[in-house]
Amino acid sequence: MWFPRLxxxxxxxxxxxxxxxxxxxxxxxxxxxxxxxKRAERLGLTRGMSFADARAFCPDLISQxxxxxxxxxxxxxxxxxxxxxxxxxxxxxxxGLVLDVTGSTHLWGGEAxxxxxxxxxxxxxxxxxxxGCAGTRGAAWAFAHFGTGKEALTxxxxxxxxxEDTTITALQRxxxxxxxxxxxxxxAPLARRFGPDLLLRLDQAMGHIPEPVTPETEPPQFATRMxxxxxxxLTEDVMGLTARLLDPxxxxxxxxxMGARHLTLTLRRVDQGSPQVExxxxxxxxxxxxxxxxxxxxVGEVDAGFGIDQIRLEATQVEPLPVQQIGSAQTSPDQxxxxxxxxxxxxxxxxxxxxxxxxxxxxxxxxxxAPAAFSTPDSAWSCPRPRPLRLFPPEPLAGxxxxxxxxxxxxxxxxxxxxxxxxxxxxxxxxxPDEAWRSGVRDYWRIETREGRRLxxxxxxxxxxxxxxxxxx
Amino acid sequence: MRVDFHTxxxxxxxxxxxxxxxxxMSFAAMAAAGACLWIRESWxxxxxxxxxxxxxxxxxxxxxxxxxxxxxxLAVAEEALKDxxxxxxxxxxTRPLNLREGRRLxxxxxxGGTTGLCIIPEGIGSNxxxxxxxxxxxxxxxSEDSTLMRWEIKKNKSGTFGAWNVxxxxxxxxxxxxxxxxxxxxxxxxxx
Numbered sequence: 001m002w003f004p005r006l007x008x009x010x011x012x013x014x015x016x017x018x019x020x021x022x023x024x025x026x027x028x029x030x031x032x033x034x035x036x037x038k039r040a041e042r043l044g045l046t047r048g049m050s051f052a053d054a055r056a057f058c059p060d061l062i063s064q065x066x067x068x069x070x071x072x073x074x075x076x077x078x079x080x081x082x083x084x085x086x087x088x089x090x091x092x093x094x095x096g097l098v099l100d101v102t103g104s105t106h107l108w109g110g111e112a113x114x115x116x117x118x119x120x121x122x123x124x125x126x127x128x129x130x131x132g133c134a135g136t137r138g139a140a141w142a143f144a145h146f147g148t149g150k151e152a153l154t155x156x157x158x159x160x161x162x163x164e165d166t167t168i169t170a171l172q173r174x175x176x177x178x179x180x181x182x183x184x185x186x187x188a189p190l191a192r193r194f195g196p197d198l199l200l201r202l203d204q205a206m207g208h209i210p211e212p213v214t215p216e217t218e219p220p221q222f223a224t225r226m227x228x229x230x231x232x233x234l235t236e237d238v239m240g241l242t243a244r245l246l247d248p249x250x251x252x253x254x255x256x257x258m259g260a261r262h263l264t265l266t267l268r269r270v271d272q273g274s275p276q277v278e279x280x281x282x283x284x285x286x287x288x289x290x291x292x293x294x295x296x297x298x299v300g301e302v303d304a305g306f307g308i309d310q311i312r313l314e315a316t317q318v319e320p321l322p323v324q325q326i327g328s329a330q331t332s333p334d335q336x337x338x339x340x341x342x343x344x345x346x347x348x349x350x351x352x353x354x355x356x357x358x359x360x361x362x363x364x365x366x367x368x369x370a371p372a373a374f375s376t377p378d379s380a381w382s383c384p385r386p387r388p389l390r391l392f393p394p395e396p397l398a399g400x401x402x403x404x405x406x407x408x409x410x411x412x413x414x415x416x417x418x419x420x421x422x423x424x425x426x427x428x429x430x431x432x433p434d435e436a437w438r439s440g441v442r443d444y445w446r447i448e449t450r451e452g453r454r455l456x457x458x459x460x461x462x463x464x465x466x467x468x469x470x471x472x473x
Numbered sequence: 474m475r476v477d478f479h480t481x482x483x484x485x486x487x488x489x490x491x492x493x494x495x496x497x498m499s500f501a502a503m504a505a506a507g508a509c510l511w512i513r514e515s516w517x518x519x520x521x522x523x524x525x526x527x528x529x530x531x532x533x534x535x536x537x538x539x540x541x542x543x544x545x546x547l548a549v550a551e552e553a554l555k556d557x558x559x560x561x562x563x564x565x566x567t568r569p570l571n572l573r574e575g576r577r578l579x580x581x582x583x584x585g586g587t588t589g590l591c592i593i594p595e596g597i598g599s600n601x602x603x604x605x606x607x608x609x610x611x612x613x614x615x616s617e618d619s620t621l622m623r624w625e626i627k628k629n630k631s632g633t634f635g636a637w638n639v640x641x642x643x644x645x646x647x648x649x650x651x652x653x654x655x656x657x658x659x660x661x662x663x664x665x
Contacts, residue, residue: 033648335558342556343538343549351515351539355523355532367523369537377533383524386618389498392519418612450615452610473499473525473620473641 001082001097001118002144005128007035007066013126017062020079022451024051025066034066038128043364053175061416066096078127085114090213096144098137100213137213138162138205142179153205154180161201167194179205220256223314224249231270231307238267238299238308239292246288259284259321265295267302268310275302280349282340282373284319287369290338296343340372349373356379361426363391363469364439385424386446388456390472394436397457399466404457405446411469415449420447439463478637478650481604481626486605489554489578489589493517496608496622497592501563502526503641503648504590508534509561510553512546515539528643543568550589551577557585573602586622604629611638621651 003009007023020040026029031051036180045054054061071094079097082089085108088100098435101114108114115131122129132143137234139153140158156179158171171194176182182190182202193198203209207330224245232238255261261284265277277298285291340352357380358365366387404420422445428437440462447455456470484490484504490501498521501511507530511521523532536559540546543566550564570578570591579601582589591602598605605628613619625636639650 023505113556161587176521335556339553339556339558340536343552346548346552347538347540347545353537353539355521355535355537357523359550363522367532372536378534379531381523381527383527387522387527389502389522389525390519391522391525410509419617446618448612450612452612454610470522470525471495473496473529 001099002130002132002141003095003127003140004130004188006036006095007071008037009066009127010039010071017329020045020058020061022051022054022061022063023066024063060404067226068446071092071095077471080218085118088213088215090215092141098213100422101133103289115432136205136207138201138213139207142205144470152180154178154183155263158182161198161205163198163201167198170194171198220252221257222249222252222258222260222318223232223312225312228308231309232378233304233307235300238302238304238311240310241294242295242299242313243288243292245311245361246292249313249315250286250288250291253315253318253321257320257322258318259286259313260291260316260317261285261319262315263291263295264314264316265299266314267304267308268312269304269308271305273305275343277302280341280344280373281337282344282349283334283337284321284336286321290334294345297342337373344373360429362429362434363387363426364436365429383422386472389469389473392468393429394458394467394469397468399459400464402443402459402461404447408466410455411453415451415455417447418450419448421443421448439465444469478635478639481629481632481635482648484588484590485603485631486588487581487586488584489575489591489592489601491598491602491628492606492608493593493595493598493610494607496610497606498531499610499620499622499641500606500608500624501590501592502529505561507561508532508559509563510535510536510538511563512538512540512550512553513565514546514567515541523555525586529603529641529646532590534634542648547574547578547620551581552653553585554578554581554587555585557587557646560587562587562589563592564589564605566597567594570599570601572600575599597630602628603631614638623665 006068008021008284011023012021021037022040022045023035024035025034033045033049033051033054036045036047040058043058045057051063069431073169075091075095075097079089079091082097082099084117086099086101086104090098092098097436108117111133115133117288118131119129132140132145132147134153135138138161141162142153142156146156146160158176158179159168161179171182176185183206187199200209204211226241226245232241261281262279263279265275265279267277268274270468277295277345279294279298281294297406339418343352350371352372353369354375355376356368356370356375356378358368362365395410397405397408397410399408404417406417408415425443427441427443428434439460442458444458447457449455454472455468457466457468459466523535526532526535538549540549546564550562553559553562578589604626607627608622608627610622613621620641621638622634622640623638626634639648640651642649
């Protein structure tokens with residue numbers, strides 16, 4: 001199966017365009033046409049043409065940038081669809097699929113009927129599809145890409161052998177235009193001139209060397225669902241059903257040594273509404289007894305309406321969770337993780353944080369705050385000089401000169417300096433723009449006041465002024 | 474009669490206590506001195522600086538919760554106290570607790586065996602609190618870099634009041650009681 005217009009068909013399926021349409025890809029610093037529809041091709045546009053030229057030819061051309069990742073996902077979807085014809089389906093390049101239909105054609109009433117069915121379904125889905133059916137993978141590829149009707153493999157051009165462009169040009173210069181010419185030519189000089197690759201491709205197409213189809217495995221789906229004969233509405237009932245769904249899900253997670261990080265419980269109501277309960281876990285987990293109580297809060301908030309008749313539980317985000325040895329000396333952090341998850345369902349998992357050391361002299365940037373569920377504690381703290389316990393945005397003080405003021409007012413208190421320790425000069429990090437540090441270097445002083453308060457003051461000599469930024473223990 | 478400091482200071486476990494005054498944050502850090510959850514509403518502009526916490530305990534053992542208002546803060550506190558995964562929970566309170574809220578916290582602490590400490594603004598103490606402390610820094614004439622403070626117990630459900638001058642010992646990581654200058658035998662005031 002070859003989808004010659006995979007990229008444009010994908011976009012046009014979602015949003016039909018009545019007119020010329022092209023997908024552009026930026027390569028070699030220019031926008032080039034990567035894929036286009038039939039209408040655009042009829043107007044004389046070709047692949048690889050620069051986008052500016054194409055716009056000149058055809059001013060009403062509609063275009064979109066290429067998304068190779070989405071194309072690959074679309075092809076994976078088509079691969080799954082193709083398993084309806086045979087179980088042995090593999091990918092062939094970026095725009096093709098290869099099916100080993102040996103032994104499954106009779107289920108469709110023969111090869112021709114099967115190909116007609118594939119073609120009809122692809123057409124209904126709005127896909128351009130070219131099919132080739134042959135005894136070998138190479139020959140099928142050749143027919144899909146170059147076949148026009150009822151000709152034999154030997155009549156096809158040499159380009160149908162999946163060769164490099166330089167080899168094709170060289171072969172044509174030698175007068176070997178189609179596969180039949182190549183098959184009749186002496187093998188030894190060809191191998192000497194072009195290397196083993198040419199003969200390998202030829203033999204694969206003719207069936208002298210086998211070329212297997214590699215089917216891809218399905219990625220495991222971590223989801224379970226249940227349809228109910230009668231709608232339910234009580235919280236206990238829904239929790240009971242969730243428990244019944246959790247068991248097979250956790251079994252499956254266990255089998256793949258994975259742990260769920262994000263679970264979604266979809267409750268489909270009789271009136272077609274589908275409220276969802278999201279559960280974000282602080283650590284990957286697959287123990288149903290621990291996950292179930294965490295759902296209680298979310299399920300309790302759901303409005304059941306006239307009742308729920310279908311329920312689906314999916315682990316939307318999973319992480320590897322290898323089996324661990326029991327009885328290691330390290331205490332289990334499970335209880336703490338459960339607590340973080342429970343609090344997280346109330347205030348959001350990002351609002352439970354821990355502090356991590358950061359490499360900076362600037363007080364505000366000498367630590368970072370990270371969500372506890374997505375970071376590990378780090379004890380690499382270093383602090384050569386005492387730092388305040390509380391840090392607040394700088395509050396200006398009335399003070400003059402480079403020496404700390406003997407008396408000052410701060411937050412409606414009049415304070416007397418008892419002892420001043422300093423200065424400690426901290427220079428701004430010029431490589432990071434920071435509005436607060438525009439005033440230049442800072443001379444930090446620890447001020448112990450007679451009234452008791454121990455404050456962290458700083459003076460900005462380049463832009464004279466005094467500020468309070470912190471308070472010591 | 475005055476109580477001994479060691480009968481009140483590592484705060485009585487499985488209870489919720491209160492502290493107010495300018496040094497209440499230091500009091501909380503020194504009372505926790507280990508793994509703790511610090512609940513602080515997200516609108517506060519000042520932050521706890523981990524380097525300042527370093528002489529008291531390792532900031533890696535600190536967990537911060539940033540609820541958006543006091544209702545959430547109390548819910549989080551109740552959950553954490555009841556769970557008992559962390560031995561100490563600090564809650565910064567901004568509006569007065571009613572008796573029901575105070576009592577619920579107290580019951581949660583009892584259920585989980587966790588110690589709770591509310592940092593309160595002056596004058597809004599809850600009746601349910603086990604003890605209420607006032608902590609204020611005092612100027613140390615003797616040495617610099619000191620953490621001399623006056624801790625005063627203002628309410629005690631099972632005991633009497635007391636006041637102590639204390640400082641934090643960086644090396645042994647514990648609170649030292651310093652006898653007040655005026656009351657030491659042989660000092661100027663005692664002689665007169």
